[in-house]
Structures are given as C-alpha cells and as structure tokens.
Amino acid sequence: MGVEEKFKQSVKGIHSLLAILLIGFISVLTILFFTVKDLASPTTNTPVISPDYVEVLGNEEDLDKIENGIHVRTGFVEGEGLMLVVQNCTSCHSAKLVTQNRMSKEKWLATIRWMQETQNLWDLGVNEEPILKYLSTYYAPNQIGRRANLENVEWYHLNE
Template identity: 55%
Template sequence: MGKEFQKQVRSLSKSLLSFLILILVLFGGLYYWANHKSKPEITEIPLEVSSEDYDKVENGIHVATGFIDDRGMQETIQNCTACHSAKLVTQNRMSREGWKATIEWMQETQNLWDLGANEELILTYLAKNYAPTDKGRRQNLEDIEWYELN
C-alpha cells in the first residue's frame, strides 16, 4: 500500500504541476497580449506660436491677455499672469486701496513675490484701468404704460 500511495501522489503531483504550468503560460500570454497590443499612432500637430501675435494690440486691447493697453501693462502681465489667468484681473474692479490689499493678501498667503519698484506702476495701471465703475443695475422703468397680453 505504501508504494501504491507514493505512485498516486507522484501522479497527482505531475498533474498538478502540469496544471500550474498551463495556468502560468495562459496568464503569461494574456499579460503579453494586453501589454504589447499595437497602439494607435498619435501624430502631434505643432502649435504655431508667434511672438508677433503675443504683442499684438487691437483697439487698445492686448489681444493675448485682454489687458487694456496702457503704461504698466507689460509689468502687470509679467507679474500677474505668472500665477493666474489674465481674466482673473480683467474681470475685477477695485480702487487703488483694493488692489493694494489684494496684492498684500497674495504676498501673505499665496507666495507672491515682492514687486519692488514695479508695485507702484502696477497699482497705478490697475487703479486707472480696472477701477470700480458707476455702472450697476439699470434704473427702474418709470412712467411706463403697461398692457396685458392676450
């Protein structure tokens, strides 16, 4: 009974080993197939960037950023758009004090560098070109003859 049992164990071991080899070959083939499929070729289209377009000003507006063309614009572009979109500046309206407070807040909390001699020029530019406007809601309509729609 001992030799017969040993024969059965060897036979079972060979079958198990054959099964394990089959599994390894199967998973190895699947891994190879999954990682070596032909990938679609991607052709990069070069983006045409012209420094002429970057410096272009039309109707008093710097085309690339939307900033109003005025003294201090370049310094404002260099210092403001290094961290955020020009739109973040152009959509806001603040007094000189408001712009100064915003710059100080960015320096204290957002790691904005010391603007040095440019700070005065930038503040003057922003206060002149992006100051609060008196425009608000339109005035209420008065002395209107209303009628009902049928």
C-alpha cells in the same frame, strides 16, 4: 544557518532597502523643492510664454499684439504699466482673475499684500506703484449701473 539567523538577515536587508529608498525619496523632494522655488520667483522681466499661445497666435511676436486697445493674449486694456501687469500677474494666474475684478487702489494693494503673505507673490519693488496705477485706472470700481437713465422719451398709454 538556522531559521532565526535567516530571518534576522532578511530583516537587515529590508531595513537597508528602506533606508536607501528613504534617502532617495528625500533627495528627490529636495531637488523638486528647489526647482519649483526657482520657477516661482522670477529672475527677469521676460514673460513665460506657453507653447499653446504660440500655436494659437502663430508666432511669439504676436503674443503682445494690441488690437483695438486690447492686449490680444490677456484681454487687458492697453495702457501704461500693461506689460508689468502681464509679466507679474499672469505668471501665476489667468488674466481673467484680474479683469473680472474691479477695485480701488487701496483694495488692489490689499490684494497684492494678501498674495504676498499667503500665495508666495514676490516683492514687486519699484514695479508695485506702476502696477497699482494701471489696475486702479483700468480696473477700478464701475460706478455705472446696468444702463443709463432713459431721457426724452415719449411715453404712450395702453388702452384697456
């Protein structure tokens, strides 16, 4: 067998190896795509519980504990629709992203639509209205300034 024949066989072997690797790579990507897609769309209303929370709070029953009107795990204010917000919002991002914002019902709806259009947020269905009501009630724009006006204060003058 000449050098040319050996070279051709080597090239065929390399092509075969590359084809096998490419098929394997595509298969892995396909599996990952469908696995991640399934994880991103909730099939139940059961919240995903991180082992870190269990470790910090002691047990799973403590995860949804309310103390002084605050949901301990998230910091959300206790109110009707709280668990819907916990289940639908904190599966993708921190509760801080919600609590640091203050918006009207219309702005919360616009934010939800933006997340649905650009961030793959699922259709909230019948849960959308209670979620919007909760957010616009407890995380509405704050109309109070830095402090209340001072009233009934006895002022004194400094002498120079």
